[in-house]
Amino acid sequence: MNICGSPWNGLCWNAFIDCASTHWRGNSPAIVANKLCLGVAVYHIWRERNCRIFEGTQKTSLVVARSIIDTIRCRLSYFNLKNHPVIALNWNVNSS
Secondary structure, eight states, X not given: OTTTTOOOTTOOHHHHHHHHHHHOOXXXXXXXXXXXXXXXXXXXXXXXXXXXXXXXXXXXXXXXXHHHHHHHHHHHTTSOXXXXXXXXXXXXXXXX
């Protein structure tokens, strides 16, 4: 979330979701990046939880974090970020 410019700031889950649902409206690239970041993080954490419970496998937090970042970077690469160089720079994706 820090890469998106939306730091967690130690909020409890409910407060974070309330804040996100209030402020993340629209389809600007910054808002889409925030929504994508949250959705991808939840998915990867949920998947890791299921692997630990049902398969007995475990990845380190660094591996899970890297998977989250790589997935977001890949998905953002499909967007035209030419007019949004900060997002392109933050996520290290081509802005053209």
